[in-house]
Amino acid sequence: MSRSVPEWIGKTDDDAIPPRVRLRVFERFGGICQLSGRKIMAGDEWDLDHIKAIWRGGEHRETNLHPVLRAPHRVKSSEEQSEQAKCDRIRKKHLGIWPQSKARLKGRGFAKTRDT
Template structure:
């Protein structure tokens, strides 16, 4: 009879993932990189990836982890960060929080408009 093991849940998003959890996640996925579909061989450098990124609402728990080759993991992380930044920009624009970067026009003391060109 096998005993059941409770799922590991990190207390904070910065908690280190214990080696026993890394082993369980690796075994659960059969040693296959979930991003490339390639088998992770001895000597390959791999990480545990959050399937749903923490920045995009994912949880720091065992069920949200999967093995990924480091190069593929870095590519996915870059995409996740870009997606989060775009979502933030769109949300701020919709809420009217973000102000324009430059003043497009203003008036002189006599009331005539002055238009600002882009300085590059």
């Protein structure tokens, strides 16, 4: 069966998701929060979350979105940010661009000296 409406794809990773797309994604998942499994009720605050995070290579498109309640989404996002920061630190260290600790530099005579 072909799709009657073309899939929405954001031009940039931070493009706002149009209300019509929010509705389509909400209905595709039956209004169920994909993190808690709870039905999203009228008045509940909810977001659209990327199934595969953009920083992991996911795309900002309709098929990569699912509805989630705001509170569980914040917990998930916080955990992902910690994981992303750790991955960035490891990658920088492997590339030799992560700064050495100031304690190590101080012992080698590289610490700033005070002009008198």
